[in-house]
Amino acid sequence: MNLDDIRNNITRLDQELLSLLAQRKTLSLDVARSKLENPRPIRDQEREQALLVDLVSQGRQLGLDAHFVTRIFHTIIEDSVLSQQALLQDLLNPRDSVPAISVAFLGLKGSYSNMAARKYLSRFQAPLIEHNCESFQQIFETVESGQAQYGILPIENTSSGAINDVFDLMQHTRLSIVGELTQPIEHCLLVATDTRVEQIKTLYTHSQPYQQCSQYLSRLADLDVKFCAASSNAMEQVARLSRPDVAALGSADGGALHGLVPLVEGLANQKQNMTRFIVVARKPIEVAEQIPAKTSFIMSTGQQSGALVEALLVLRNHGITMTRLESRPIIGNPWEEMFYVDVAANANSGDMQSAMKELGNITRFIKVMGCYPSAEVSPTRIPARLLNKTQTPKQNEPVRYSRHYKADNTRVQVGPFTLGGDEPLLIAELESWPGSQLDELARSIKEQGGQVLALDCFTDVGTELGLDRLQQLHATAERFDLAAMTRVTNAEQVHKAAEQVDWLLLDAKASSNDELLSAAGRCTRPLLLELAEEPEHSLKVAQHILQQGNQQLALLDSQALPLSSLLELSSRTHLPLVSRLSGDATTLPRLGDALHAAGVSGFSIAVTDSNRTLEQLAQSLYR
Numbered sequence: 001m002n003l004d005d006i007r008n009n010i011t012r013l014d015q016e017l018l019s020l021l022a023q024r025k026t027l028s029l030d031v032a033r034s035k036l037e038n039p040r041p042i043r044d045q046e047r048e049q050a051l052l053v054d055l056v057s058q059g060r061q062l063g064l065d066a067h068f069v070t071r072i073f074h075t076i077i078e079d080s081v082l083s084q085q086a087l088l089q090d091l092l093n094p095r096d097s098v099p100a101i102s103v104a105f106l107g108l109k110g111s112y113s114n115m116a117a118r119k120y121l122s123r124f125q126a127p128l129i130e131h132n133c134e135s136f137q138q139i140f141e142t143v144e145s146g147q148a149q150y151g152i153l154p155i156e157n158t159s160s161g162a163i164n165d166v167f168d169l170m171q172h173t174r175l176s177i178v179g180e181l182t183q184p185i186e187h188c189l190l191v192a193t194d195t196r197v198e199q200i201k202t203l204y205t206h207s208q209p210y211q212q213c214s215q216y217l218s219r220l221a222d223l224d225v226k227f228c229a230a231s232s233n234a235m236e237q238v239a240r241l242s243r244p245d246v247a248a249l250g251s252a253d254g255g256a257l258h259g260l261v262p263l264v265e266g267l268a269n270q271k272q273n274m275t276r277f278i279v280v281a282r283k284p285i286e287v288a289e290q291i292p293a294k295t296s297f298i299m300s301t302g303q304q305s306g307a308l309v310e311a312l313l314v315l316r317n318h319g320i321t322m323t324r325l326e327s328r329p330i331i332g333n334p335w336e337e338m339f340y341v342d343v344a345a346n347a348n349s350g351d352m353q354s355a356m357k358e359l360g361n362i363t364r365f366i367k368v369m370g371c372y373p374s375a376e377v378s379p380t381r382i383p384a385r386l387l388n389k390t391q392t393p394k395q396n397e398p399v400r401y402s403r404h405y406k407a408d409n410t411r412v413q414v415g416p417f418t419l420g421g422d423e424p425l426l427i428a429e430l431e432s433w434p435g436s437q438l439d440e441l442a443r444s445i446k447e448q449g450g451q452v453l454a455l456d457c458f459t460d461v462g463t464e465l466g467l468d469r470l471q472q473l474h475a476t477a478e479r480f481d482l483a484a485m486t487r488v489t490n491a492e493q494v495h496k497a498a499e500q501v502d503w504l505l506l507d508a509k510a511s512s513n514d515e516l517l518s519a520a521g522r523c524t525r526p527l528l529l530e531l532a533e534e535p536e537h538s539l540k541v542a543q544h545i546l547q548q549g550n551q552q553l554a555l556l557d558s559q560a561l562p563l564s565s566l567l568e569l570s571s572r573t574h575l576p577l578v579s580r581l582s583g584d585a586t587t588l589p590r591l592g593d594a595l596h597a598a599g600v601s602g603f604s605i606a607v608t609d610s611n612r613t614l615e616q617l618a619q620s621l622y623r
């Protein structure tokens with residue numbers, strides 16, 4: 001077959017794929033109708049999981065890898081769920097039959113708001129009338145006066161945070177929130193003609209994308225920057241000039257509307273750059289019970305102590321999850337705040353109705369801004385235990401932790417320090433979050449001879465605070481030239497911690513969490529696995545981790561195993577051993593010496609602001 005023939009075959013297959021996808025979508029809408037007749041939730045993650053497990057297994061037999069298959073089907077299922085939800089919403093909220101949909105947004109053709117408007121309204125499959133607005137205020141006015149049916153407003157951005165002006169305008173509007181969507185912000189260098197980056201001499205841009213891409217732009221020499229009122233103006237200008245020495249910053253899709261093409265993509269300093277938009281309209285909508293809803297409301301509570309807490313407790317008592325809380329000053333009432341609350345609940349549900357009634361009694365002001373379908377369709381994950389079942393078992397898989405597999409001791413590189421080398425490694429554990437004392441303690445640990453600072457960032461706190469602590473731990477460890485370690489108890493924590501700390505601790509309970517072990521086994525940071533009561537069991541866990549790829553694994557004895565057990569362990573495995581020591585300043589150093597002689601390569605010890613046991617241990621070990 002020559003190239004043309006092969007390409008013709010590919011084209012034919014792609015057409016078949018498209019027609020199959022369209023058929024699948026039709027069936028999925030039939031499913032939605034049947035769910036309406038026999039009411040049940042649109043989303044059925046058990047069914048999705050069963051589908052994915054089968055598809056991954058069949059894909060493997062066809063030579064397609066699991067990641068590829070799941071990624072494609074996550075996208076297909078997301079579209080299927082969103083289409084089903086849109087169908088239900090349309091049936092519940094019939095629209096006036098107008099020939100076109102009108103929408104107001106900030107900026108001109110090609111702005112990020114314009115792209116968000118197009119994406120959101122594409123579901124109605126009707127011609128779009130676009131109202132370009134110069135301010136958020138003008139968007140509200142255009143919808144309030146009936147010139148446009150919908151308004152699209154950015155409300156928060158992952159790098160710059162809440163967009164306060166929009167919150168302030170929401171306080172006074174009669175409009176309702178009827179939808180939300182999240183749009184990735186992907187800045188590109190857009191050009192009108194065939195050119196190279198080195199040829200670009202003038203850049204047209206709005207100041208915000210310019211700041212968000214500062215790192216990339218600082219590498220371009222002698223760039224003449226011309227600031228424009230909006231990205232869309234910048235694009236218009238570059239399209240008009242149509243010269244090889246000018247470029248604009250903006251999205252690839254937006255640029256395409258002006259006939260521009262991206263020369264370089266992904267320019268933002270922060271790679272995960274996303275904006276959440278809300279959609280406002282004159283009439284509120286209802287959300288079908290079968291789909292996940294969000295409700296946004298605003299309230300002010302008065303300034304008596306505990307007033308906000310009391311209000312939030314009402315939500316908790318009704319089992320309502322809050323997804324966002326924002327506060328803004330009330331204009332004209334100094335020091336009073338208006339709270340903006342998003343909850344994952346349908347405003348019509350029994351729980352929400354009673355919660356709002358109770359809140360009405362304890363707040364000074366409360367108003368529902370709207371209830372709308374939640375736009376997030378979180379992908380269904382296949383648990384590792386099922387994923388592994390779909391794998392054809394390998395024959396004679398080597399026992400990776402054993403001395404037969406590897407005779408020499410493994411050396412684990414923890415930041416700048418080595419575990420399993422000649423010198424023992426000293427880990428100082430802080431037992432609770434020390435707050436502002438962190439730097440002081442780190443300084444003392446460093447002085448006493450400690451090398452690793454171990455501190456739980458995630459225990460008993462929410463994700464956001466956990467991430468904040470992680471950053472503080474990272475910064476402090478770096479400042480005092482210590483390595484940092486933290487405990488991880490789920491896969492998400494593994495991903496986050498791997499970005500910030502040098503060593504991840506898996507406690508003995510981790511052995512029952514397949515997803516956690518697989519994530520840890522696939523990450524590239526060293527791991528410390530706490531031995532279970534039965535060390536044999538932990539070796540199986542170690543095998544599972546090593547099979548996933550991560551070979552930087554050490555074992556932690558925190559139950560003071562007898563010397564004989566430790567010796568036996570180190571005769572069976574090349575993985576370095578760490579002992580958690582406790583005791584007083586006189587016995588500790590001797591214990592440390594003995595264990596080191598028996599092959600233990602690291603010690604972990606609890607440090608407080610008053611004890612200096614670490615120093616005594618260090619002096620004895622490094623004598």
Ligand SMILES: C=C(O[C@@H]1C=C(C(=O)O)C=C[C@H]1O)C(=O)O
Nearest residue numbers: 028031042043044047048077080
């Ligand atoms: C189509 C259905 O609805 C949803 C979409 C699915 C899909 O596209 O495969 C699967 C399960 C549901 O979350 C269904 O329930 O079968």
